Amino acid sequence: MAFEGLASRLQGVFGKLKGKGKVSDEDVAEAMREVRLALLEADVNFKVVKQFISSVKEKAVGQDVMKSFTPGMVIIDIVNKELTELMGGTQSKLARANRPPTVIMMAGLQGAGKTTTSGKLAKLLQKGNHKPLLVACDIYRPAAIKQLQVLGSQIGAPVFSMGDQASPVDIARAALEEAKANNNDYVIIDTAGRLHIDEALMEELRQVHAVAKPDEVLLVIDAMTGQDAVNVAESFHSQLELSGVVLTKLDGDTRGGAALSVKAVTGCPIKFAAMGEKIDSLEPFHPDRMASRILG
Ligand code: GDP
16 A cells, blocks of 8 residues: 555654653654655655755744643644645645536546546546546557547446547547537546657647646646656646646555655645546545545
8 A cells, every 4th residue: 555664654753752751852853854764765855855844843843842741742743734735735626617618638648547547537527416528639549549438438428539530639629519519517638648758749738738728737647656756747737737636556555755745846736546446446635634644
């Protein structure tokens, strides 16, 4: 499960603090050194770690931790709140267009989980009594269109495709008409990815963006790739104003660095987390719950 290493290290550090009746300045300093190391080992961006530690220390001084009866508990509480803030504070909800359909554009590198996540998001929206339309704009990866169609039929959601000969821009334009004609209140556009970011990919995404005028641009990133995921998010964000991130593969053995750094580095909130290959394994991302899970 994700964050196992980080969680057990932090729980170890705070277990020691909690056990003490009296906590010295040196105890706190030692705990902070260990937290710093644990975060770095979990592959959290070093600038983010530095900022995090100094912010926790500042709050600890501000709250006169040492004068409290339970200094260990107060520090854990501060760390919990700071971790929550680091991941965006409150849950960041999906935008909604004033006039339907709400258009969601999915972007990301190949293999990050875009197509799978498009299907999962459609399912989540259906549970909220919405009528999503899935749109197959990834015309390059040979199996992507079929994969989306299979996902669509599995959940009973329509999939708009024009095969792999039409341009993604034309497909997006026609899909919006289709959604209006069929009263689909959400349109989820699955776009092409590449193994690496390149100019041709970005140009195509910008063109689809210009036509689809999405209310949400969600970047799908693979949590297993750690800081690489954060770098990918940074470059996508600079080219294509993102509105949020979906972290996938949190069921895997990820160290957690991406989850803890992406908001701080890019300013984009994590809106959803995917924790498995099954269609119902997508959840809204709750920073407070994730922080509590990490701290145990
Ligand atoms: P795309 O190229 O970005 O469209 O990626 P796909 O949607 O085809 O996903 C690539 C692989 O990752 C597939 O085998 C998916 O089943 C798998 N995958 C996607 N999301 C998750 C997840 O949250 N957990 C796990 N374990 N696998 C996932």
